[in-house]
Amino acid sequence: MAVREAGPEVAQPDAPRRHPVVEWLTTTDHKKIGIMYMITAFVFFLIGGLLAMLVRTQLMFPSGLFPLNTYNQLFTMHATIMIFMFVMPITVGIANYVVPLMIGAPDMAFPRVNAFSYWLFPLGGIIVLSGFASPQGAAQAGWTSYPPLSEHLTAGSSPGWGEDVWVLGLLVLGVASLLGAINMLVTIFKLRAPGMTMYRMPIFVWTFMVTSILLVLALPTFSAALMALFVDRNLGGHFFDPAPGGGGAILYQNIFWFFGHPEVYILILPSMGIISEVLPVFSRKPLFGYRAFIYATLAIGMLSFGVWAHHMFVTGASYSPFFSVMTAAIAIPTGVKFFNWTATMWQARIKMTAAMYFALGFLLLFLIGGVDGVFLGSPPVDFQLHATYWVVSHIHYVLFGGAAFGIFTGFYYWWPKWSGRFLNERLGKAHFWFWFIGANLAFMPMHIDGLEGMRRRVGTYLPVFADLNRISTVGAYLLGIGALIFVANVILTARTPRTAPDDPWEANSLEWATTSPPPPWNFTSVPRIRSERPVRDMRLAAATAAEAVAAEAASPDGEGQA
Amino acid sequence: MTKWLSAAPGRRLARLAGRAILCSLVLLTVTSCAPVTITRNGDEVHHLWMAYLIAAIVVMVLEGGAIIVFAVAFRARRGRRDDGSVPQIHGHNRLEVTWTVIPAILLFTLLGFSLHEYEQVNANPAPAMTVNVTGYQWQWSFAYATGTGKSLHVTEQAKGQDQGPVLYLPVGEPIRFELRSADVIHSFFVPAMFYKRDVIPGRVNMFTQVLDPSSAGHRYPGACAELCGMFHGDMRFTVAPLTQSAFQAWLNSERSRQAKTTSCSPDGTHLSLTAQSNHFSSTCLAAPAGKPVTIAFTNKDSGTPHNVAIYSSPAATKVLFRGQLAIGPKTVTFHVPALPAGTYYFRCDVHPTAMHGTFVVK
Numbered sequence: 001m002a003v004r005e006a007g008p009e010v011a012q013p014d015a016p017r018r019h020p021v022v023e024w025l026t027t028t029d030h031k032k033i034g035i036m037y038m039i040t041a042f043v044f045f046l047i048g049g050l051l052a053m054l055v056r057t058q059l060m061f062p063s064g065l066f067p068l069n070t071y072n073q074l075f076t077m078h079a080t081i082m083i084f085m086f087v088m089p090i091t092v093g094i095a096n097y098v099v100p101l102m103i104g105a106p107d108m109a110f111p112r113v114n115a116f117s118y119w120l121f122p123l124g125g126i127i128v129l130s131g132f133a134s135p136q137g138a139a140q141a142g143w144t145s146y147p148p149l150s151e152h153l154t155a156g157s158s159p160g161w162g163e164d165v166w167v168l169g170l171l172v173l174g175v176a177s178l179l180g181a182i183n184m185l186v187t188i189f190k191l192r193a194p195g196m197t198m199y200r201m202p203i204f205v206w207t208f209m210v211t212s213i214l215l216v217l218a219l220p221t222f223s224a225a226l227m228a229l230f231v232d233r234n235l236g237g238h239f240f241d242p243a244p245g246g247g248g249a250i251l252y253q254n255i256f257w258f259f260g261h262p263e264v265y266i267l268i269l270p271s272m273g274i275i276s277e278v279l280p281v282f283s284r285k286p287l288f289g290y291r292a293f294i295y296a297t298l299a300i301g302m303l304s305f306g307v308w309a310h311h312m313f314v315t316g317a318s319y320s321p322f323f324s325v326m327t328a329a330i331a332i333p334t335g336v337k338f339f340n341w342t343a344t345m346w347q348a349r350i351k352m353t354a355a356m357y358f359a360l361g362f363l364l365l366f367l368i369g370g371v372d373g374v375f376l377g378s379p380p381v382d383f384q385l386h387a388t389y390w391v392v393s394h395i396h397y398v399l400f401g402g403a404a405f406g407i408f409t410g411f412y413y414w415w416p417k418w419s420g421r422f423l424n425e426r427l428g429k430a431h432f433w434f435w436f437i438g439a440n441l442a443f444m445p446m447h448i449d450g451l452e453g454m455r456r457r458v459g460t461y462l463p464v465f466a467d468l469n470r471i472s473t474v475g476a477y478l479l480g481i482g483a484l485i486f487v488a489n490v491i492l493t494a495r496t497p498r499t500a501p502d503d504p505w506e507a508n509s510l511e512w513a514t515t516s517p518p519p520p521w522n523f524t525s526v527p528r529i530r531s532e533r534p535v536r537d538m539r540l541a542a543a544t545a546a547e548a549v550a551a552e553a554a555s556p557d558g559e560g561q562a
Numbered sequence: 563m564t565k566w567l568s569a570a571p572g573r574r575l576a577r578l579a580g581r582a583i584l585c586s587l588v589l590l591t592v593t594s595c596a597p598v599t600i601t602r603n604g605d606e607v608h609h610l611w612m613a614y615l616i617a618a619i620v621v622m623v624l625e626g627g628a629i630i631v632f633a634v635a636f637r638a639r640r641g642r643r644d645d646g647s648v649p650q651i652h653g654h655n656r657l658e659v660t661w662t663v664i665p666a667i668l669l670f671t672l673l674g675f676s677l678h679e680y681e682q683v684n685a686n687p688a689p690a691m692t693v694n695v696t697g698y699q700w701q702w703s704f705a706y707a708t709g710t711g712k713s714l715h716v717t718e719q720a721k722g723q724d725q726g727p728v729l730y731l732p733v734g735e736p737i738r739f740e741l742r743s744a745d746v747i748h749s750f751f752v753p754a755m756f757y758k759r760d761v762i763p764g765r766v767n768m769f770t771q772v773l774d775p776s777s778a779g780h781r782y783p784g785a786c787a788e789l790c791g792m793f794h795g796d797m798r799f800t801v802a803p804l805t806q807s808a809f810q811a812w813l814n815s816e817r818s819r820q821a822k823t824t825s826c827s828p829d830g831t832h833l834s835l836t837a838q839s840n841h842f843s844s845t846c847l848a849a850p851a852g853k854p855v856t857i858a859f860t861n862k863d864s865g866t867p868h869n870v871a872i873y874s875s876p877a878a879t880k881v882l883f884r885g886q887l888a889i890g891p892k893t894v895t896f897h898v899p900a901l902p903a904g905t906y907y908f909r910c911d912v913h914p915t916a917m918h919g920t921f922v923v924k
Binding site: 064067068069072140141142146148149157242243244246248249250283284285286288289290291292314315316317320321324325328329331332335336338339340341342343345346347348349350351352360363364367368371372374375377378379380381383384386387388451452453455456457458459460461462 | 792
């Protein structure tokens with residue numbers, strides 16, 4: 001393993017020298033596109049996080065702080081940004097960088113389509129955010145945007161063009177995600193290196209493959225709902241008009257959640273994959289039950305299309321028993337994954353890096369998010385908990401404790417591969433503790449609020465809930481500080497020399513078989529792939545060879561050897 | 563029970579501290595964390611919730627405990643060479659089948675209880691009375707349909723601007739709630755009932771509940787639980803259970819009170835009307851027939867929209883005039899077209915239950 005010293009970049013042999021700005025603006029290199037995805041999504045993460053801080057500041061006081069329509073914009077845009085402009089694109093960015101490397105490919109299958117889908121992403125994001133320039137403000141009907149509230153049939157609904165640009169921006173983001181998903185599927189199916197069979201693919205590739213399948217199947221449904229909403233708002237349509245002759249208000253909810261629940265797994269599956277890479281590496285063990293994990297991922301993917309109306313128990317317009325049975329069923333493969341992760345640590349020699357801290361944080365927080373979600377799958381219990389802070393708590397344990405912790409696990413793990421530099425481990429662990437404690441302070445009290453009847457999406461509330469809300473707000477501020485520690489970590493380590501070797505963690509998958517960062521077409525030669533841990537095989541073979549050489553050198557008749 | 567609405571600050575803190583301790587020592591919380599419900603269904607669902615909680619605690623302790631114990635026990639220690647000695651375990655079929663089957667049994671057992679309870683909650687026994695609930699942006703309207711005769715609209719507002727209209731209900735007998743929406747989706751939520759149901763335009767949702775006699779004389783907050791626009795958070799109401807005799811007495815007195823006519827002022831072609839604390843300064847306006855009328859309308863409620871709209875009847879189906887919403891503090895002049903003689907109805911479209919009156923054209 002050669003340690004690459006700071007020095008001139010490896011020149012791209014067949015490309016003329018270009019100005020770096022031109023190079024980045026026109027690149028089709030999956031690694032550069034991946035990095036641009038991640039930087040853009042991280043900027044949106046900071047914006048969405050700032051909105052969350054404002055939301056929590058409002059809720060410090062039972063009578064609120066900001067005007068109520070401003071508050072409705074804050075939580076609507078917070079959720080929209082975090083889901084569509086942070087978690088989704090940042091996992092696409094990670095996959096863009098890592099998946100071709102992991103399967104031993106030189107790039108994505110369609111590099112220009114890849115660049116195109118990236119450039120649609122900031123465009124869509126800016127369109128959504130431009131709603132803040134509307135005189136009536138940005139979208140304020142919640143990220144679910146239920147009609148008739150999201151239409152303007154009544155005076156108090158959604159006037160102005162904030163909601164229209166929300167619809168248009170999400171349509172653009174939808175096209176970007178759809179193109180990206182197709183590209184990813186073709187890459188995984190067609191560009192695997194010789195020897196990289198499906199059952200030797202890293203779990204992250206598997207989870208991202210299932211994510212892409214879900215995107216291809218679910219996103220068009222959402223796009224259709226958005227277009228119908230746009231037609232209703234601007235062209236006199238009646239798709240979701242509750243009046244006789246219209247399509248009805250419930251129609252939208254069925255379409256939305258047919259996308260919306262697979263979407264939850266689109267958000268969490270990549271993080272599950274990241275954890276399944278990181279835990280085995282730092283445990284020095286293979287993932288326990290590799291095949292079972294793959295089957296569980298496929299089962300989740302399939303079942304996720306049969307649970308949508310568990311978001312609609314309280315409408316009285318869904319056949320609840322079917323959806324609660326499916327909901328119980330989908331909890332089983334998720335449970336299997338937990339046991340696999342836990343068993344992976346059995347008798348291990350766990351190296352406690354910042355990435356491993358975040359992976360353990362993921363396990364504990366996502367466990368809470370999984371368990372408190374099971375309550376919501378019971379229709380009668382859901383009658384109380386639906387639309388209360390219990391749900392807010394649940395989704396934040398899943399999407400922050402789960403998805404975001406998984407994403408940051410990936411950051412700390414792949415950072416040396418991406419940049420050639422290590423992040424500071426001590427700052428990374430400080431970041432972890434701020435986030436782990438902050439998340440629990442922010443989201444655990446919400447279970448009690450919610451159970452006792454505090455409703456979500458309210459800017460004012462009964463004073464009895466004030467103390468619990470203040471605890472949540474303090475927790476949210478800790479999360480803000482944690483994010484700033486991460487930013488500081490990135491800035492401080494950006495000036496250090498590029499000291500990262502090819503394989504600093506003694507890892508398993510192919511991205512660690514090339515330099516850090518990798519050269520333009522990734523590999524000069526792809527190692528032999530005979531298991532799901534080719535880099536470990538390579539390392540062991542090298543160690544055996546070195547031992548043999550050493551043994552030969554030590555023996556008296558070993559003279560003359562190199 | 564009145565804890566729901568108010569509590570002394572000192573006691574509140576003490577209760578919070580107590581609750582926090584209990585809630586972290588999870589097993590003991592089972593009863594203390596949850597509200598005491600006021601319906602039989604609510605109590606049963608609350609028990610179901612507890613069953614889920616116990617299962618959740620067991621899972622959290624076993625699985626969460628295993629994660630923490632493994633992470634601590636199997637961490638690499640300084641000075642010990644890691645690789646080589648680590649067993650490379652790829653899986654264990656029997657173990658994996660076991661931990662698939664056991665959670666499945668647990669989940670489907672809980673689901674069985676849930677579906678049984680779901681049937682109970684959805685049962686619709688013949689009601690003794692029906693309450694017609696209508697959700698508006700951003701207020702509730704309640705009307706009692708009891709036996710024969712006209713239905714009775716609730717006019718009483720709970721103390722304090724936030725508590726909304728008061729819904730008196732008799733205990734011990736099945737009450738059917740019929741839910742309708744006049745505009746967007748709302749949700750009728752009474753936490754103390756452990757129940758909510760969406761109020762959806764173009765659709766009538768209904769459910770039946772029996773209030774527990776112990777709830778008589780107390781008051782419980784209710785509110786809209788589905789985001790419905792700017793003042794969603796303030797779209798509250800108050801549930802006030804009464805014993806059956808007290809309810810009948812209230813119903814009779816309310817009916818005779820509403821039957822009495824009130825004198826109309828102001829009167830003329832230049833009317834003035836003020837809205838303050840979600841109330842109009844007059845509940846009866848009068849005007850000459852066949853002449854256009856102006857209404858100088860002052861909204862003193864800061865940040866709250868009000869308007870004046872005139873309808874042909876309290877059913878508010880036919881609009882004769884609708885003034886623009888004015889967000890207070892603001893004064894606007896409405897120009898009402900000439901109307902034929904008759905008795906009409908005016909209201910604030912935003913707060914139809916709290917702010918309405920009679921518009922007499924002579």
